[in-house]
Amino acid sequence: MEDADYIVVGAGFAGLTAALRLTQAGHSVLVIEARDRPGGRTFTETRADGSYIDHGGTWVGPGQDRIHALMAELGVRSYKQYVDGQAMMLVDGKAHRYGGTIPWSMRPWVSGNLATAFLELRRMCASIPVEAPWDAARAVRWDATTLAQWLEWHVPVRQARRLLEMALAGSYTSAASELSLLFVVFQLASAGGPDFVLGVEGAAEDARPVGGMGAIYRPMADRLADVLSLGAPARSISQDSAGVTVRCDSREVRGSRVIVAVPVAIAGQIVYEPALPVDRSLLHQRMPSGAVLKCHALYDEPFWRADGLTGQSAAPGTAAAVTIDAGMHEEGPGVLAIVTEGPTARTLSRMAPADRRAAIIDALAHRFGPKASVPIEFTQQDWTAEQYSGGGMISHAPPGVLTEFGHALRPACGRIHWAGTETSAVMYGFVDGAVRSGERAAREVLAADAAA
């Protein structure tokens, strides 16, 4: 049995941050990570030539102060997302080029309906107390409503509805019928509103760390190298009046308290002894993840830029639902990131990799022309099949869950403390939210022991 002051389960951004802050405060820590790499839902592949691909979380935006502070601490610079040109929206086979968040080049009633829906979402977000969305004035009604129902009632123009459904339900990688409206409004509000979550410039996809997310999580893991165990899934956590014991397949570790920093969707795979309080235990059964596939097509050059395009595109229902330029900070190959979510991602997930690649490249060629059909390289990352993420991008709440069980998301259960982006009231679902949650959990265990 090894021991330390504190145990951290999970070496994604939340767990690494918690562990780093605790060691900086002079405490001993052991970090238990299931995968054979740190980073969790961020995963940077760095090649021999120095180029890098972010297969998971990628972008940072203004207001995401905690990830920016961490980057400053580690000396990681950022570079702006390429936005010089027009984005493209494809609906019913017709391409629309546009700038900004709303595609005003579509038929006026489509753009108008999108604009009024945005206004309504902004208004709803303003009424959400992000620390306790279940206390919002309309919480019960919104939590009994699915996103699909809200779209049906508030976005009557079919094309506008399809686009917004893809953008919103896509963010939670699920069908709109699976999502609580209260959850959607809360998540948007936690990041400042729909313009931030769905936007690029000055918003959620404003910039990237030079070197990718790995330029941040690798030095964190390096600083924790002596206390970080990889390939060690925590199987059970037991607590008694003196401390906690975390059991993996081939080792046991003991500490005063444990921070569990895994996605809520899979937190229930760990056995807790004694059993967790009923609301926390049932919460683990009620916050699933969705399906998401992130691919990259690499080309000799970013040919879409010469065509006046940013590379950002959206086409509901296609194998390449969303694309965005994912080029590096210096001259390099042209890189298109392709993200496909929800039901379409599940369909793609069932296909053989070669067929999946063919379907996605076909969609790219239809959108960007014949040059798109001959990438020099193509990568596929199916988060849906990742055992230790339980899907992606983030755990969401179906109807009824936030109002009944949301209050159990953050409070510690005795000596078991919870971190992870899903526990953050601010920037829920983002890397920044994960960092905030790790910092909060570190403060929490120290305060609890100081008070004991």
Ligand SMILES: Cc1cc2nc3c(=O)[nH]c(=O)nc-3n(C[C@H](O)[C@H](O)[C@H](O)COP(=O)(O)OP(=O)(O)OC[C@H]3O[C@@H](n4cnc5c(N)ncnc54)[C@H](O)[C@@H]3O)c2cc1C
């Ligand atoms: C395709 C995709 C794109 C995204 N894009 C962005 C983006 O551009 N910007 C952004 O801010 N966010 C983005 N996100 C979300 C972002 O990646 C996550 O919010 C963030 O990485 C979550 O960090 P975390 O530490 O909370 O959880 P995780 O990163 O999931 O870390 C949890 C860790 O716990 C480990 N673990 C699980 N079970 C156990 C166990 N039993 N024992 C031990 N260890 C265990 C896991 O292996 C993992 O390492 C994206 C996510 C995906 C999947």
